[in-house]
Amino acid sequence: MRSDALRARCSYRALPVNLSDFDFELPPSSIATKPMEPRDRSRLCVVDRSSGSATHEVFCDLPTFLRPGDLLVRNDTRVRPWRLCGRRKTGGKVECLILQLRGSEGEGFVKPSKKLAPGDEVAMEGGSITLRLLEQLDGGHWRFELRAEGGDVSAALERHGRAPLPPYIQRTGDEDPTTDRERYQTVFARVPGAVAAPTAGLHFTDAVFDALAARGVEIASVTLHVGEGTFAPMRTDVVEEHRMHAEEYELPAATADAIARTRARGGRVVAVGTTSCRTLETCANDDRTVTAGRGSSSIYLYPGRPFRVVDALITNFHLPKSTLILLVAAFAGKDRILSVYRDAIERGYRFYSYGDAMLIV
Secondary structure: OOOHHHHOOOOOOOOOOEHHHHOOOOOHHHEOOOOOOOHHHOEEEEEOOOOOOEEEEEHHHHHHHOOOOOEEEEEOEEEOOOEEEEEOOOOOEEEEEEEEEEOOEEEEEEEOHHHOOOOOEEEEHHHOEEEEEEEEOHHHEEEEEEEEOOOOHHHHHHHHOEOOOOOOOOOOOOOOOHHHHHHOOOOOOOEEEEOOOOHHHHHOOHHHHHHHHHHOOEEEEEEEOOOHHHHOOOOOOEHHHOOOOOEEEEEOHHHHHHHHHHHHHOOOEEEEHHHHHHHHHHOEOOOOOEOOEEEEEOOOOOOOOOOOOOOEEEEEOOOOOOHHHHHHHHHHOHHHHHHHHHHHHHOOOOEOOOOOEEEEO
């Protein structure tokens, strides 16, 4: 296990930062509710930190902006289909997002909370799964029990569960869930455990990886099971006061070795998404290498915090006043990122999980 104390060996002084400084107006038309097809035809904004320039490309051209000897690090977590839709006996709709599951008992968000009470039972996904509410917890969470036809809850969730789409992507609840289940998943997803997708990875295709290999770019993986820590809203305007929920990670020895090789040959470490970035920085050493291991990370990167491993970042366009935009602003600079965001809105870029991408070098 790697402790926060060990990660804090590199001292820093964070300047006071107000969350309200990271607010911006986003027209509803800018929010992507459907994925781009094919995946790699999303737009790509390439931001150069040294020159301040931004160019506008297509994601399939990503390999041309990386160099031979660079290392691309991706998060290979696999999203679990842990979103359930159902109806109360009165006909009202109920949604459940499972955050944790131990056998048949779990915790998560259940909506609408105000119309539900402990002891209520709700038929989910056409009655294939029954949700029994046990206890309402803090922060809109519930503790509940799941029962499934045939008795195997995990198998029933795999058959009938839906992709855990964020709330700004609206679905009727009566649609075929299989499309989002396939599309809200990276093509390299391997280790089940996430309740949200590492969305910067959604743009990649096998063809893009083939082109990266031909370019001489090495590929490595980490695992961070995206959970509430990544998407929980911030509830304080004083950025430093926010605390991240812990998320489980693993950084394999092969990835640590790949980073050491990259440093030796003068290449760059390119993180695919904020989750890969946070995993790398969790395991960072002072010599800009990493130590392999697994554990629980609550690392929080915001303006004033240093980056010790990541040299370039691939990311989507994020929610205002979120930990995600704070991380990106910490990496590239607040004024530059907010300027890029304003320009992207004017140019019709698509925002959020199913939206377009940005490469920051």
